[in-house]
Each structure stands twice: as structure tokens, then as C-alpha cells.
Amino acid sequence: MNEKKREDVELLSISSGETSQPFQWSVGKHGSYFLQQLRDNKKIVGIRCPKCKRVYVPPRPVCGQCYVAMDEMVPLSDEGTIYVCTIVQFGFVDPSTGVQRPVPYTWAFVKLDGADTCLTHFLDSVDPEKVKVGARVKAVFEERRTGNLMDIKHFAVL
Amino acid sequence: MSKIAIVGVGQTTCTSSREDTFEEMVFEAATKALADAGAEVGDIDNVVTVSNDFWDGRTISSMAVQEAAGSWGKDVSTVEGDGTFGAFYGMMRILSGSFDTTLVVSHMKGSESIMNLITNAMFDPIYQRGLGIDATSAAALQARSYMAMSGATEEDFARVSVKNHGNARNNPYAQLPLKVSVRDVLASRKIAEPLKLLDCSPIGDGAAAIVLSNRKGLKRFKKDPVWIKGVAHCADAFNLGYRDLAKSRALKAAAKKAYKAAGIQKPLSDLDVAELYDAYSYMELMWYEGLGFAPEGKGYELIRSGATGMKGELPVNPSGGVLSSHPVLVAGMVRLVEATLQVRGEAGKRQVKGAKTALAHGINGPCGQAHCVFIVGA
Amino acid sequence: MGKRVAIVGFGQTYQRSSRKDVNGVELINEAVNTALADAELTIRDIDAVVIGNMDHFEGINYVDMWSAEGAGAVMKPVIKVCTGGTTGTTVAMCAYYHVASGMFKRVLAIGWEKNSESDTTGAIITAFHPVWERPTLGGAVAGLAIEASKYMANYGATERDGARVAVRERLHALNNPFAHLHQEWMKGIPVDQLVDLLVGSEQNAMLAYPLRMSDMCPRTDGAAAVIFAAEGTAEKIAPVPAWVHATANSHNFVYAGDVNMDRNTTIAEASKKVFKKAGIKEPLKEIDVCELYLPYSYAGLKWIEDIGFCAYGEGPRLLWDGVTDMDGELPVNPSGGVMSSNAIGATALIRVGEAALQVMGRAGTRQVKGGDVNLALATGFGGCYWGDVMLLGKKKPS
Numbered sequence: 001m002n003e004k005k006r007e008d009v010e011l012l013s014i015s016s017g018e019t020s021q022p023f024q025w026s027v028g029k030h031g032s033y034f035l036q037q038l039r040d041n042k043k044i045v046g047i048r049c050p051k052c053k054r055v056y057v058p059p060r061p062v063c064g065q066c067y068v069a070m071d072e073m074v075p076l077s078d079e080g081t082i083y084v085c086t087i088v089q090f091g092f093v094d095p096s097t098g099v100q101r102p103v104p105y106t107w108a109f110v111k112l113d114g115a116d117t118c119l120t121h122f123l124d125s126v127d128p129e130k131v132k133v134g135a136r137v138k139a140v141f142e143e144r145r146t147g148n149l150m151d152i153k154h155f156a157v158l
Numbered sequence: 159m160s161k162i163a164i165v166g167v168g169q170t171t172c173t174s175s176r177e178d179t180f181e182e183m184v185f186e187a188a189t190k191a192l193a194d195a196g197a198e199v200g201d202i203d204n205v206v207t208v209s210n211d212f213w214d215g216r217t218i219s220s221m222a223v224q225e226a227a228g229s230w231g232k233d234v235s236t237v238e239g240d241g242t243f244g245a246f247y248g249m250m251r252i253l254s255g256s257f258d259t260t261l262v263v264s265h266m267k268g269s270e271s272i273m274n275l276i277t278n279a280m281f282d283p284i285y286q287r288g289l290g291i292d293a294t295s296a297a298a299l300q301a302r303s304y305m306a307m308s309g310a311t312e313e314d315f316a317r318v319s320v321k322n323h324g325n326a327r328n329n330p331y332a333q334l335p336l337k338v339s340v341r342d343v344l345a346s347r348k349i350a351e352p353l354k355l356l357d358c359s360p361i362g363d364g365a366a367a368i369v370l371s372n373r374k375g376l377k378r379f380k381k382d383p384v385w386i387k388g389v390a391h392c393a394d395a396f397n398l399g400y401r402d403l404a405k406s407r408a409l410k411a412a413a414k415k416a417y418k419a420a421g422i423q424k425p426l427s428d429l430d431v432a433e434l435y436d437a438y439s440y441m442e443l444m445w446y447e448g449l450g451f452a453p454e455g456k457g458y459e460l461i462r463s464g465a466t467g468m469k470g471e472l473p474v475n476p477s478g479g480v481l482s483s484h485p486v487l488v489a490g491m492v493r494l495v496e497a498t499l500q501v502r503g504e505a506g507k508r509q510v511k512g513a514k515t516a517l518a519h520g521i522n523g524p525c526g527q528a529h530c531v532f533i534v535g536a
Numbered sequence: 537m538g539k540r541v542a543i544v545g546f547g548q549t550y551q552r553s554s555r556k557d558v559n560g561v562e563l564i565n566e567a568v569n570t571a572l573a574d575a576e577l578t579i580r581d582i583d584a585v586v587i588g589n590m591d592h593f594e595g596i597n598y599v600d601m602w603s604a605e606g607a608g609a610v611m612k613p614v615i616k617v618c619t620g621g622t623t624g625t626t627v628a629m630c631a632y633y634h635v636a637s638g639m640f641k642r643v644l645a646i647g648w649e650k651n652s653e654s655d656t657t658g659a660i661i662t663a664f665h666p667v668w669e670r671p672t673l674g675g676a677v678a679g680l681a682i683e684a685s686k687y688m689a690n691y692g693a694t695e696r697d698g699a700r701v702a703v704r705e706r707l708h709a710l711n712n713p714f715a716h717l718h719q720e721w722m723k724g725i726p727v728d729q730l731v732d733l734l735v736g737s738e739q740n741a742m743l744a745y746p747l748r749m750s751d752m753c754p755r756t757d758g759a760a761a762v763i764f765a766a767e768g769t770a771e772k773i774a775p776v777p778a779w780v781h782a783t784a785n786s787h788n789f790v791y792a793g794d795v796n797m798d799r800n801t802t803i804a805e806a807s808k809k810v811f812k813k814a815g816i817k818e819p820l821k822e823i824d825v826c827e828l829y830l831p832y833s834y835a836g837l838k839w840i841e842d843i844g845f846c847a848y849g850e851g852p853r854l855l856w857d858g859v860t861d862m863d864g865e866l867p868v869n870p871s872g873g874v875m876s877s878n879a880i881g882a883t884a885l886i887r888v889g890e891a892a893l894q895v896m897g898r899a900g901t902r903q904v905k906g907g908d909v910n911l912a913l914a915t916g917f918g919g920c921y922w923g924d925v926m927l928l929g930k931k932k933p934s
Contacts, residue, residue, distance in 0.1 A: 011556040013653075014284050016595055021279070023215035024270050025666045028179035057793070058668045061182045064225030064790060067199040069185065084797050086681035088674040090743040092657035096670050107674050107744075109682065109793055118793035121672050128745065133689055149671050210598075211591040211618065217663035218590065218620040221922075225790045231805065233785045234922075235626055238591075238616040239600065247615060247630065254636030255538035279597040284559060391613045396604045411611060523601030528614065 020098075030059035033073060039147040044139065046115045048072045054116040058149075077113035078139040079158075084109045085133070087126050106131045110155055122154040130157045159419050162249045163376065163383030164534065166195025166369030167495040172333040172483035175269035176363040180214065185226040187365035188263045192228075195369045196380025199228040202369070203257035207236045208244035208264035208487055212276050227263050240264075240435070241366060241491025242520025242530035246389060248370050258375030262368050266485035268361035280524060282397075293437070293524060294358060298350035300403045300525040301440040305352065307404035308443075308455035312352050315439040316343035317461045319356045319481060322436060325468065326478025328507035331492075333362045333483035343439075357439040364485035366492050384498045387515070387535045388420030393528035401525075409448030409519075409529040417450075420515075420533035425450045426465070426472050429533075430513035431500045433493035435521045436479045442466075445519060446474075448529070468510070476500070476508040490520020490530065497534050538636035540933060542770035542777030545575025545763035546889035551716040551877035554652040555757040560594055561606035564648050567759035567882075568608050571644070575763045575773050579608040582763070583640040586615050586630045588623040588647050589881030592659045607646055620663060621829060621918015622785075623647060624760070624884025628914075628926060629783050631764045636780075641769045647885035648759035651878070656755045669792050674744065676831065677752060679792070681744035684834035686797040688746060691849035693837055695746050699734040700855045701836030702750045702875060703727055708862060709872025711902040716756045716877035751833040758879030760886045767932070778892035781911070781933045782813035783926040795921060800835075802923030803915060804842040810925045811844065814933070816911075820845045820859075823927075824909040825894045826868045827887040829916045830875060836860075836868070839917070843925075862904060870894065870902040884916030888926055895928050 027035060030047055034057075037043040047059035051066040055074055063070055085108035094101040104126045109118035123131050124140065137155035145151035168190025170176075170183055178186075184207075192198060205227050209219040216222060220236035227234075235251070237244040241264035248260035277293035304310060320343060323336035338356060346355040369379070376383060392415075394408040395401050413425070422428045432449070436442040443457035451472060452460050460466045466474035475481075477496045480489045497516035499505040505513075515535040522528040547570025549555070555563055564587075572578060585607050587600050596602050600609070600616035607614065619626040624647040631645035657675035664673050673679070687693055706722055707730075709715035722730055734740055740748045763773075770777040786805035789795045807819075816822050828843075830836045837851035845866065846854050854860055860868035871890045874883050891914040893899040897907030909930065916924035 013556060016283070021212070021215065021271060021275050023666070025215065026177060026179050026267065026270065027667055028182055029177075031179070031667060056791075058791070060225070060791065061179070062185050062226045064230045064788070067228045067230070084682040084686050086674070086678050086685060086744045088678045088681075088744045089741070090657075090677060092675060093655045095655075095658040095662050096666075101674075105674075107672055107678050107682075109797075117791065120669055120793045133686070149668060212597040215662075216666065217592045217659060218618060218918075220619065221663065221790060222665065224787055229787050231786060231788055233809075234787045235630065235785065236617055236619055238618050239598075243615055247617075247633070250633045250637035250639060253538060253638060254633045256633070256636070276597060279595065280602065282602065283595065392611060393601065393604050393609050393614045395610045396602050400605070408611065523598055527601050527604070 028061065030061060034059050035147045038151040039145040042141045044076045044078055044112060045073045046076050048074050055114060056117050057112060057115045057119050074114065076115050080110045080112035080137060082108050082133055082135045082137060083111045083118050085123065085131050087128065087131065108155065110137055121152060124154045124156045160385040160387060161372060162252055162386045163371050164368055164498045165371045165379040165381050165383055166191040166197060167498050168194055169331055169366040169492055169495050170364050171331045172362050172364035172485050174333060174360060174362050176267065180223050180265050180267060181226040183365035184223040184263050184265045187367040188227050188261060191367035191369050194381060197369065197378055201259060201378040202228060202261045203259045204233040204251055205229045206244050206248040206260060206262045208241045209236065210238050210487055212279055213266060213271060213486060215271060223265060228261060239522045240487055240520035240530065242494060242518065242532060243391060243522060245368060245491060245494055246391060246530060249386060252370060252372050258372050259378065260370045262370065263365065264488045264491045265365040266488045267363045268486060269363050273361045294353065295350045296398060296524045297438045298353050299398065301352050301438065303403040304440055304444055308458065310443055310458040312344060313340055314443060314458040314461055315357050316340040318436065318439040318442045319343045321467055322475050322479040322481040325476050325508060326482035329477045332478040334360050335478060335482060353438060359437050359480045359484035362483055362485050364483065364488050366488050366495050368491065368494060384501045384534050384536060386532060388416040388533040389531065390415030391528060391530035396527060398525060403525060405454060406444055406448035406526055409445060412529045412531045413449045416531040416533050422533060428515065429472055429517050430515050431476060431510040432472060432474045432517040433477060433496045434474055434479060434519045435490055435493060436475060436481050437484060439481060441526060442474065473510045476505065476510055493518040493520060494532055501534055501536050539638050540767035540779065541632050541635040541764055542779045543762055543892040543928065544765045544770050544774040544777050545571045545577065546892055547571030547574050548714050548760040548886055548889060549758050550714055551756045551758035551879055553716060553754065553756065555650065560596065560650055561603050563650065563759045564603050564646060565606035567648065567761040568644065568646060571761035571763055577763065577773065581642055582608060582612065582644045583642050584613040584634050585609040585644045585646065586617060586627050586634065588617050588627040589649050590618060590620065590623065592662055593880065594650050594653050608644065619918065619922050621831060621880060622884055622916035622922045622924045623881045624886065625888060625916030625924035625926060627885055628762060628888040629785065629924060632780050632783055635764045635766045641766045643764045645762045645764060645885060647882040649879040649881040650757045651755040651880060652757050664792060677747060678744050680832045681747045683797055684746050687834055687838045690798060693852050695735050696731050697837055697852040697855065698746060698751055698833040699731040701833040702734060703730045704861060705869055705873045705875040708870055709876035712871045715872040716754050747832060753831045753874045753878035756877050756879040758877060758882050760882040760889055762885055762889045774896065776896045776930065778895035778928040779932050781927040781929045782810040784809035785922065785924045787922050789921040800839050800842040802921050803839055803917055806923040806925040807843045810927050814927050819843065820866055823866060823911045823913050825870065825904050826866060826913045827871060827891040828868055829884050829887055830873055831878065867904040870899065870904050884924065887914040887916065891928050895930050
């Protein structure tokens with residue numbers, strides 16, 4: 001093989017193909033309760049810190065700021081306020097499904113009444129006039145629910 | 159060196175599948191270590207977490223556990239590798255003068271993914287992965303090459319398994335305490351020649367944590383310090399073909415440095431107890447040689463003579479070792495936790511009487527590519 | 537007390553959209569050899585190695601092990617660290633602690649990424665909680681878009697203000713041969729006109745309001761390596777070492793929905809810690825140049841306020857007054873910054889390396905203040921609320 005040919009070599013890449021690394025992530029006892037409430041009762045719950053009294057959603061085991069374990073579940077409203085949101089226009093491969101996520105869609109941080117933190121979710125509208133900071137929203141549940149965050153279909157702008 | 163002390167240790171039980179989340183396990187280990195030290199999270203100046211994105215199925219996996227590790231508002235960092243390497247970094251952060259105390263915590267849920275796929279991903283995607291190689295098949299290559307070099311037999315490997323699974327019966331945290339015979343091990347299911355099921359560690363779930371302090375920070379803690387007398391780590395080449403798989407020169411190099419700092423001249427007699435990373439039975443024999451417990455190729459003599467049994471000259475893995483519980487990344491830190499408990503005389507039924515100086519060992523990469531050696535003492 | 541530490545060498549690959557001519561290990565090796573040549577050292581002189589990237593971007597597990605031959609880590613201690621966007625500064629800090637601890641004299645810090653090998657947005661989404669966050673997250677772009685719109689709502693900043701940052705970064709990148717984006721067409725056009733072009737062009741696609749294509753960093757293949765050395769050794773290696781005056785990290789929120797979008801609290805806290813350690817009272821006056829991790833345009837407005845260069849809401853004024861341009865009082869990102877090259881694991885380490893070059897007076901065509909730089913600030917930001925800050929200086933710290 002002469003030198004010229006070496007320089008002109010076609011640069012190859014190796015595809016990972018359809019390989020995947022399947023996982024079974026534990027949701028934990030607090031998260032499982034949250035998902036079961038969504039699935040069975042269309043209710044949203046949070047968890048309250050015994051020390052600072054902040055109510056977190058989704059529930060988690062530890063209040064990071066107080067460093068104490070949490071256990072008290074509290075019911076939350078299915079209505080809340082948009083803290084921040086954006087209309088996503090660019091396409092990308094959703095790693096959860098492996099296919100292109102349809103755009104545009106609106107992604108929002110919803111502060112549910114009764115909670116101190118936000119639940120991140122979709123809104124039902126991509127109208128910039130409707131999806132605004134401070135707008136009121138209400139959860140819309142799927143008919144068939146499986147114990148998954150997507151049992152909430154989206155939040156409807158009121 | 160005796161500049162940095164271990165003042166608190168915590169470990170969860172290891173099981174084949176824990177139902178709690180990473181956060182819950184880390185919180186359990188970290189709060190146990192704090193309670194053991196007689197300290198609160200406010201006594202901790204900085205945090206190092208240990209995790210791996212592949213095993214956790216999450217990019218920046220360390221992010222997921224920071225609240226549970228007590229990191230809020232603190233200076234934190236994270237190591238991807240065995241927990242002993244995380245402990246090493248936690249120690250350096252104190253030695254730098256920036257902090258007096260460090261909490262190091264490591265977690266693993268091997269039950270959530272498929273070990274063969276996760277460890278296949280540590281091999282080169284262009285030249286090796288397609289061959290289906292994983293941690294176990296690579297280890298089998300190493301075991302074969304070690305047998306050819308040393309004359310160790312499959313019976314010798316089985317003896318390690320019998321000893322360690324037996325020791326695990328004294329350890330309430332262990333995943334697989336077993337009363338088995340050499341014959342049982344030899345008859346267990348073939349995994350990859352020459353390794354049988356009982357030559358291989360069970361990948362499982364667990365978490366561990368330690369609290370480190372310099373002399374200045376000691377007054378915050380109630381526990382008597384166990385000092386880090388010497389520590390070093392070293393990595394060999396990645397490509398298996400570039401290494402002499404039968405001899406661990408990286409372990410030799412790390413041990414030499416750690417021994418020098420700790421003033422260890424004859425490890426077999428100077429050390430009172432050792433906790434080694436025996437992911438596969440044959441590894442323990444190889445590590446005997448790398449650590450200078452036995453001459454090259456003669457590791458099997460120690461297991462045949464019983465020198466490394468509970469009543470031997472240098473008990474190795476009184477906890478049952480990694481063969482009895484293998485939460486990857488956590489396993490090396492557990493060795494350090496166990497070494498600390500031994501020096502304190504708090505190892506319960508697995509205590510080696512009068513242990514004053516202990517060795518803890520962690521590995522990283524395929525076939526023990528990198529090794530970390532800690533010597534701790536009162 | 538620990539040892540004083542300085543940066544004595546820096547090497548980076550040319551940052552490009554795709555480096556199909558090398559695999560990851562070869563890319564790493566290219567940066568390592570460049571850094572060693574820069575410091576006139578050989579790999580034998582290196583006592584330990586620290587490396588960082590994001591595993592899922594290339595699909596390689598145990599990267600510190602896999603790259604040992606290319607990184608020069610064979611028969612040396614090597615540690616891998618990874619904290620997302622801050623990976624590069626986390627690597628730099630880890631190398632700093634290696635040396636400051638007194639255990640190692642010369643330590644090699646490496647950051648790298650081949651973003652061309654996977655879907656970057658998809659890979660970034662996997663950094664978030666699989667149960668609570670991934671199903672709806674729109675990657676870094678969407679996360680940053682909400683921060684930008686919150687800033688606009690709070691302080692009345694406009695799309696033109698955001699574009700002003702983008703124009704600065706892209707113009708600066710024209711001076712940097714290593715930068716990925718070289719937008720030659722911008723040459724000679726007045727800043728005002730460039731801003732109008734970016735905001736008004738239909739070709740400049742809206743990704744997620746208010747972020748257009750021009751507001752975001754590119755996806756890049758690249759690697760960088762920085763050599764840290766201890767006092768006593770550093771002076772012998774480099775004529776003008778860049779001394780580490782202080783470094784700090786801060787971290788708080790873990791869950792995306794908890795984040796306080798009003799301010800970048802971790803960058804603010806880490807900066808405060810660094811300024812306290814180094815005795816900096818008036819950052820804008822005392823610091824000569826910055827290399828900041830600004831992954832998108834609006835960060836160039838808001839985060840400079842959080843660092844403490846100006847009051848809240850005054851970021852746009854600093855930009856329009858030219859304070860942060862090459863010839864301004866506080867040049868920001870003479871290299872063109874993250875918005876001109878973003879090989880994620882390398883990016884924050886390049887900030888540190890570029891800041892060191894400015895202090896050493898060796899930044900070539902992108903050198904500011906005629907080489908008269910006493911203090912340079914580098915930052916990293918990323919993951920779910922990590923902020924890293926490192927202050928470098930010409931004088932040995934007291």
C-alpha cells in the first residue's frame with residue numbers, strides 16, 4: 001500500500017446497532033405510594049419534612065437542606081401555577097423510547113397548590129399567549145393508568 | 159504517615175436485590191457512619207461520592223445521591239471507580255489543607271441491570287466487545303494464565319471459596335454465607351472454564367460510608383481514630399494482551415509504596431488481618447503474591463496450609479470477602495470498613511483477636527487492572 | 537497546610553464537529569502529548585493522572601481504565617471523576633488536590649468528549665431522574681430556555697441582550713485557532729448589526745423560546761490536558777507558572793423541579809468562597825480576565841451577576857458597554873468560550889487551561905491586556921446544580 005492511499009483511507013465508524021442496556025430502577029416506598037395514588041385514585045401527593053416543613057413533590061426519602069429522613073405524605077391539589085415553562089421546537093431522540101420526540105411541545109415546572117417544589121411535566125398547549133409564567137393549570141389524567149409519571153397525560157392551561 | 163484517621167464507618171447489608179433506592183441506601187450508610195463517629199452532618203466539611211454511570215443507568219450518577227449524602231451547600235466531588243479510590247481522594251482533600259473532615263460514600267445496585275452487558279461495555283467497542291467478552295470471561299482468561307504460571311489448581315481456587323463463604327457466616331452484612339466443601343465448589347455449575355459458580359462473586363446491592371478527619375478535626379468526633387498508615391494505588395495497561403495477566407505488577411507497585419509509608423517490611427507477619435478484593439476465587443491467590451504475602455507463583459501454599467484462615471498467621475477476608483458479597487464500587491470501601499472494625503476490635507464474631515494493623519484492598523477495571531492498598535492501624 | 541500548586545502546561549486538540557480520524561484513546565493521547573510538549577516534560581515525569589468525561593456520550597464504561605495507554609496512566613495512579621458540565625473543572629480541582637496534598641509533584645488532568653458519537657440531547661436527558669424527570673425533559677436546551685425566560689421576566693432583558701453575548705463569543709473565537717466555530721462572515725460587521733442579524737434571521741431557528749440556534753453551544757469532539765505541579769517543581773518547569781490562588785465547589789439542588797430559577801446559587805456560593813480565600817473584594821476591578829463556562833448566551837448576562845461582577849440585572853449593561861470584550865475592563869472568554877466549542881468533558885478544563893495561558897502571557901492572538909494579567913478566573917457549571925470556580929494568578933499565593 002503506498003503512502004497516498006494511506007492518506008486517502010476511508011474513515012469508518014462502528015455502530016452500536018440495536019444494543020441497549022436495560023434497567024429496572026427501584027422507585028422506593030415513597031415514590032411507589034405516589035405512583036399508586038396516581039394510578040388508583042388520580043391523586044397527587046407530596047412528602048413533608050418534619051423539620052423545615054417544606055413539602056416536596058415528587059416525594060423522596062431525605063430533605064437535602066435539613067438532612068433528615070421524611071415520611072409524612074400529604075395530599076396536594078391537582079391544580080397549580082406555572083413557575084417556568086418553554087415551548088420546545090427542536091427534535092431529538094428520546095432516550096426513554098428510542099424514537100424522536102414529537103415537537104413542538106411545552107415543558108413546564110408546575111407548582112401544585114400545597115407543594116413547595118415543582119413537578120416537571122407537559123402542558124396541553126403550545127400557544128405562547130396561553131403558556132405563561134403564573135398561569136393556572138390542572139392535571140389531566142390518562143384513562144388507562146399503569147403506575148407511571150405519564151399517568152398524568154399533561155397539565156391543561158385553565 | 160498517621161495524618162488522616164478514619165473516625166466513622168457505616169455499611170448496609172448486602173443482598174441480591176434491595177428494594178430501596180440509591181438515595182435510601184446512601185442515606186442509611188452515611189447516617190450510620192456519622193452515628194458511628196458520634197457526629198452530625200454539620201461536622202463534615204466536604205463530601206466525595208462514588209458511583210458509576212453505567213451501573214446506575216444514569217449519566218452523572220453521583221448527582222442522584224447528593225441530598226442523601228449530606229452534600230447540600232458543601233464542596234463535593236465524585237469518583238467513578240472503586241470506593242477505595244474515593245477514600246483516597248477524600249484523604250487528599252484533607253491533606254491539601256482545604257478541609258478538616260470528609261465523608262466518602264459509595265453505592266451500588268447491581269440488581270437493576272445486567273452485569274454481562276455493563277461489564278461488556280468496559281471493553282473496547284471496536285476490537286473487543288463484539289466478541290461478547292465481559293468481566294467473568296476476562297477473569298477466566300486470567301485464571302487460566304495464572305494456573306499455567308503458578309501451578310495452582312482448581313482445588314486451590316475452591317479452597318478460597320470454601321474459606322470465604324465460611325467466614326461470611328460470621329458476618330451479618332454478607333450476602334452469601336455458605337457452608338460448602340471443596341467438592342461442592344468443584345461440582346458447581348460451570349461458568350467459564352476454569353471458573354465455576356462458586357468461584358464467582360454474587361453481584362449485589364449495598365452501600366458503605368466512611369468519615370475521615372485530620373488531627374485538628376478529631377475533637378468533633380467521639381470515636382477513637384484508626385489511622386491511615388500508608389496508602390497507594392496504581393493502574394496497569396488496559397488491553398489484556400499488553401499485560402502479563404498472571405502477575406499483578408500494578409498491585410506490587412501500590413503495595414510497595416503503601417508498605418514503605420506504613421513501615422511494613424514483612425507483610426505476612428507485620429499485618430494482623432487483610433481484607434482483599436476477591437471478585438473471583440483465584441484472585442485472592444494472585445493478590446497474595448502481589449501483596450508479598452507469598453512468593454510469585456506460590457500463593458496456593460497459603461491457602462493449602464491454612465495460613466490465611468481465621469486461625470492462621472494472617473487471616474484474609476474474615477468478613478467473607480467479595481466472594482460473599484459483591485456490590486461493585488462499594489466492595490473496596492467495605493474492605494476498608496472491615497479493616498477499621500478489626501483494628502477497633504469491633505468486628506464481632508469475625509474479629510481477629512488483637513488485630514492492630516490491617517490491610518484493605520480495592521480494584522478497578524478488568525482483571526484487576528488497577529489496585530488500591532490501604533494500611534490502617536491504631 | 538498543603539502545598540502551593542501551579543499550572544505549568546496546557547494542551548488541547550483542535551476542537552471540531554467530528555474527529556473521525558481518531559478514536560477516543562487517540563484523541564486523548566493527542567491532548568496529552570501536546571500538554572507534555574508545552575511543559576517540556578515526558579510522560580515519565582508525571583506522577584498521577586486524573587481523567588473525566590461523560591460515560592454515556594461515547595458508551596464506554598470505566599474510561600480511566602480503557603484509556604490508560606493513551607492517557608499515559610500505565611503503572612501510575614489514575615482516578616476518574618465526572619460531574620457533568622463541570623467535569624473539566626472537577627478534573628482540574630482533583631489534580632489540584634493531588635498536588636496540594638503533598639503526595640504528588642506533577643499531575644496530569646485530562647478532559648475529553650466525542651459528542652459526534654451519540655445523540656447529545658438524548659444522552660443529557662439520561663442525566664436526570666429516570667422515573668420523575670426523563671419522560672418530559674427536553675435536554676439542556678429546554679432547561680436553559682426556562683432559565684433564560686425567567687431572567688428576562690425578572691429583569692426585563694431582551695433577545696438582543698442574549699444575542700449580544702453570542703456575538704461576543706463568536707467574535708472572540710475568530711482569534712482562537714483551536715475553537716470549533718469560526719464564523720468568518722461576522723468579520724468587519726458592527727456589533728449592533730450582528731445582533732440584529734441574529735435576532736431577525738429566519739434561518740436562525742428557534743429551538744425553545746427564547747433560545748435560537750445562535751444562543752447555544754455546538755456539539756464538539758475534543759480533548760484537553762493540563763499539568764499541575766507543586767511549589768519547588770513548578771518554577772523549574774514553567775518560566776511563569778499560573779498559581780492556583782483558590783478553588784471551590786458548591787452544590788445544592790438534586791431534583792430539577794426544586795431548582796430556584798431566579799439565581800445561579802451554586803456559582804454564587806463557590807465564587808464567594810474563592811474570593812474570600814483569595815481576599816478579593818472588588819472582583820470586577822481586581823480580576824483581569826475570565827474564562828467562564830457559559831453554555832448558552834443568557835448565562836453570559838445572569839451568571840456574571842451571580843459571580844459578583846455587577847449587581848443583579850446589570851449584566852446586559854456590562855455587555856453593551858463593551859466591558860467584557862477583548863479590549864474591555866474585564867474580557868470574558870477570549871477563547872470564544874463554550875458557545876464556540878463544547879466537547880463537554882473537556883470544556884471546563886479548557887476554561888482552566890485558557891485562563892492559565894492568559895496568566896502566563898502565552899495566549900497568542902487571544903492574549904488580553906498585552907500579557908499583563910495578574911488574576912484570571914475560570915468556572916465550570918453543570919449537572920444538576922454544581923458550580924466550580926478556580927482563581928489563577930501570576931504571583932505565588934501568600
